[in-house]
Amino acid sequence: MRVTGFRRAVLLVGLLNLGYFGIEFTTALLIGSVSLFADSVDFLEDTSINLLIFVAVLWSPRARSTVGRVLAVVIMVPAVVTFVTAIVKIFDPVAPAFAPMSLAALGALVVNLACAFILMRHRHHEGSLSRAAWLSARNDALANVGIIAAAFVAIPLQSGWPDIIVGIAIGLLNLDAARAVWRVASDESRQQLEPEP
Numbered sequence: 001m002r003v004t005g006f007r008r009a010v011l012l013v014g015l016l017n018l019g020y021f022g023i024e025f026t027t028a029l030l031i032g033s034v035s036l037f038a039d040s041v042d043f044l045e046d047t048s049i050n051l052l053i054f055v056a057v058l059w060s061p062r063a064r065s066t067v068g069r070v071l072a073v074v075i076m077v078p079a080v081v082t083f084v085t086a087i088v089k090i091f092d093p094v095a096p097a098f099a100p101m102s103l104a105a106l107g108a109l110v111v112n113l114a115c116a117f118i119l120m121r122h123r124h125h126e127g128s129l130s131r132a133a134w135l136s137a138r139n140d141a142l143a144n145v146g147i148i149a150a151a152f153v154a155i156p157l158q159s160g161w162p163d164i165i166v167g168i169a170i171g172l173l174n175l176d177a178a179r180a181v182w183r184v185a186s187d188e189s190r191q192q193l194e195p196e197p
Contacts, residue, residue, distance in 0.1 A: 006122045007054050010133055013115045014050030017043045020111045027104040033096035034089045034160075034167035035147045036104055038082035039140065042174065043108070045078045046115075046136045053129045061188065068128025068185025075136065075178040082171035086164050093160035101163070102151040109144035116141055128185035135177040143170040 021043035028036035049071055056067040116137040123134035146169055150162035 006125060006130065007057055009118050009122055010050040010053045010057075013118055013133065013137065014047050014054065016111055016115055017046040017050065020108060021047060024104050024108055027100050031096040031100050032089075032094065033101050033147075033163055034082070034085050035143075035150055035163045035170060036096070036101060037085050038078060038167045038170045039105070039108055039143055039147060041078040041081050042136075042140055042143070042170070045074055046140065048074055049132055049136055053133055057129055064129055065185045065188035068132065068181055068188065071128070071132040072178045072182035072185060075132065075174055075181060079171035079174040079178070082167050082174075086167050086171070089160060089164050089167075093164060095154040095158055095160045096151075096163055098151050098155050101154075102148055105144050105147035105151065109141060109148070112137055112140040112144055128181055128188055131184045132177075132181045135180060139170075139173045139177050143173060146170065 021040055024036055024043060025040035027033070028040050052067065052071065052074075056064055059067070116134070119130070119134045119137050122130050124130065143166075146166040147163075150166040153162040154160070
């Protein structure tokens with residue numbers, strides 16, 4: 001029963017992430033925001049994670065720990081893309097448009113808080129899989145608060161640097177989540193190899 005509830009939760013979270021990816025990605029391209037771009041790619045990554053978890057939760061513990069490691073690598077992809085985007089933007093640090101940036105980030109915050117709330121009761125039940133889903137949703141909500149703050153700081157400064165800095169911080173947050181998921185998956189794998197007393 002618990003697995004069925006968890007599968008339903010990750011499917012819903014995956015669909016919410018896919019829906020908002022399109023909105024935020026389009027906005028990021030239109031206004032040239034590094035932090036929104038980073039967050040939109042992260043929405044796509046979260047979609048992949050949650051849909052993969054939806055399938056993998058029915059697999060054997062050994063296969064799930066392998067999927068956990070794959071998810072750790074997947075979580076790193078937005079970080080790498082963000083760092084590349086930030087490096088490009090450093091050479092032209094123009095401030096993105098305030099209203100679209102803050103509104104897109106506010107919408108993303110609502111979606112991510114809803115996803116975190118949906119996953120909260122499952123975060124300790126399915127090992128690295130639930131840990132990956134929960135950390136992704138939590139980190140995304142934190143990132144959205146940072147994007148909103150960057151939008152407000154960029155107004156008086158008329159600079160793209162707050163956006164670049166928040167984009168890099170989002171990338172670092174993703175790297176830390178990847179490390180945490182890898183560690184849980186490795187622990188699960190070791191437990192599978194230990195002989196029973």
